[in-house]
Amino acid sequence: xxxxxxxxxxxxxxxxxxxxxxxxxxxxxxxxxxxxxxxxxxxxxxxxxxxxxxxxxxxxxxxxxxxxxxxxxxxxxxxxxxxxxxxxxxxxxxxxxxxxxxxxxxxxxxxxxxxxxxxxxxxxxxxxxxxxxxxxxxxxxxxxxxxxxxxxxxxxxxxxxx
Amino acid sequence: xxxxxxxxxxxxxxxxxxxxxxxxxxxxxxxxxxxxxxxxxxxxxxxxxxxxxxxxxxxxxxxxxxxxxxxxxxxxxxxxxxxxxxxxxxxxxx
Numbered sequence: 001x002x003x004x005x006x007x008x009x010x011x012x013x014x015x016x017x018x019x020x021x022x023x024x025x026x027x028x029x030x031x032x033x034x035x036x037x038x039x040x041x042x043x044x045x046x047x048x049x050x051x052x053x054x055x056x057x058x059x060x061x062x063x064x065x066x067x068x069x070x071x072x073x074x075x076x077x078x079x080x081x082x083x084x085x086x087x088x089x090x091x092x093x094x095x096x097x098x099x100x101x102x103x104x105x106x107x108x109x110x111x112x113x114x115x116x117x118x119x120x121x122x123x124x125x126x127x128x129x130x131x132x133x134x135x136x137x138x139x140x141x142x143x144x145x146x147x148x149x150x151x152x153x154x155x156x157x158x159x160x161x162x
Numbered sequence: 163x164x165x166x167x168x169x170x171x172x173x174x175x176x177x178x179x180x181x182x183x184x185x186x187x188x189x190x191x192x193x194x195x196x197x198x199x200x201x202x203x204x205x206x207x208x209x210x211x212x213x214x215x216x217x218x219x220x221x222x223x224x225x226x227x228x229x230x231x232x233x234x235x236x237x238x239x240x241x242x243x244x245x246x247x248x249x250x251x252x253x254x255x256x
Contacts, residue, residue, distance in 0.1 A: 051181055052234045058192065058227055065196045065223045072200060073216045132231065146220060150213050 005085050005161035010078060012089035016096025017074045020149070023100030024067025024142070027107025031060030034111030038118035045122050052128060053121060056114025059135050063103045063110070063142045070099040070149045077153065083161035091156040095149035102145025109138035188230050196223040 035056035042053050074092045078084070117131035199222040204215035 051237050055231055058230050061192050062223050062227055069216050069219045073212055076212050150216055154213055
């Protein structure tokens with residue numbers, strides 16, 4: 001094994017795969033649970049609004065899907081029969097961390113916004129449009145992380161072992 | 163409270179069956195559609211380019227989300243045409 005392609009390089013690659021899935025799932029769980037508290041509060045007063053109030057939960061699910069897609073993408077680039085440079089390992093780790101932590105941030109935002117806006121939706125129905133807008137802005141935080149992970153991943157296949 | 167709750171219960175039970183099916187359908191599609199679109203588009207559409215496949219999967223997930231939002235808005239609009247009963251008005255006046 002050389003210095004450019006050490007034996008421990010796949011550690012970083014797989015750490016990127018795990019980080020992407022784990023942290024975005026933590027974000028999605030934060031979003032789902034916090035929004036679920038508000039939805040339970042809304043459900044006791046106005047059960048007919050439950051379908052609309054579940055939008056934060058669906059958006060949290062999408063954050064977890066972003067993490068899943070990046071995990072699958074990075075794992076697809078890991079092949080034991082091919083050269084795997086330390087450079088590629090660091091790229092995969094960075095991509096996984098980028099997607100994971102932005103998913104965590106997005107899920108956190110979706111949770112708090114979903115909780116408060118869903119509770120306010122009981123009293124004022126025009127809050128719905130602003131809730132969807134704020135949730136979309138919170139969601140694109142996770143999307144930015146995914147885009148950065150994709151851009152980083154395109155560079156991982158260019159390095160070769162000497 | 164029980165007189166005002168009865169019309170709400172009838173509409174709730176009428177809507178409950180449909181709402182649960184819709185939610186189950188959306189949960190399954192949110193899990194199945196993005197990842198299947200990733201693998202299918204990677205193999206058949208983009209000739210192995212996994213980045214384009216990832217973008218396709220993200221696009222598919224957002225399509226499911228937008229469909230859910232539109233469906234929830236449409237579902238809310240149709241029962242809104244039912245006029246409120248008189249007992250509910252007296253409850254509000256209290």
